[in-house]
Amino acid sequence: MTETPSKPALALVAHDQKKDDMVRFARSHARRLAAFDLFATGTTGARIIEAAPELPVTRLKSGPLGGDQQIGAMIAEGRITALIFFVDPLTPMPHDVDVKALTRLAELYDIPMALNSATAELIITHPGAIARPI
Numbered sequence: 001m002t003e004t005p006s007k008p009a010l011a012l013v014a015h016d017q018k019k020d021d022m023v024r025f026a027r028s029h030a031r032r033l034a035a036f037d038l039f040a041t042g043t044t045g046a047r048i049i050e051a052a053p054e055l056p057v058t059r060l061k062s063g064p065l066g067g068d069q070q071i072g073a074m075i076a077e078g079r080i081t082a083l084i085f086f087v088d089p090l091t092p093m094p095h096d097v098d099v100k101a102l103t104r105l106a107e108l109y110d111i112p113m114a115l116n117s118a119t120a121e122l123i124i125t126h127p128g129a130i131a132r133p134i
């Protein structure tokens with residue numbers, strides 16, 4: 001029996017001050033993003049689904065309630081191909097340790113990680129760069 005190969009998985013996360021940027025990113029790259037299984041923290045996912053309902057986004061818990069850690073665990077399990085995380089560098093976060101843990105795991109497992117729009121644009125417009133098998 002042949003199994004249908006799964007799509008590469010992209011994790012999408014944005015802090016509150018960056019959610020409008022994420023919505024713009026999702027809208028303008030909807031066609032490209034549709035080639036991935038998409039996972040997002042709770043509120044980020046809700047905003048993306050509202051803006052681009054055609055995208056297959058699986059929503060996890062909100063970041064401060066464990067969503068960042070859920071994505072980190074998926075990275076440790078080899079289930080995430082790349083992380084796009086629009087970080088707000090100007091606002092203190094109650095869950096700063098979770099943010100750090102998530103980016104640390106992306107570093108540790110050497111997955112492509114975009115922490116701002118400029119890098120996210122590079123990643124999504126060069127999909128070959130993240131085509132590694134999961």
Ligand SMILES: O=C(CO)COP(=O)(O)O
Pocket residue numbers: 013014015016040041042043044045061062063064067068095099
């Ligand atoms: O806080 C976040 C990442 O650290 C994002 O979580 P939400 O998408 O639920 O706002």
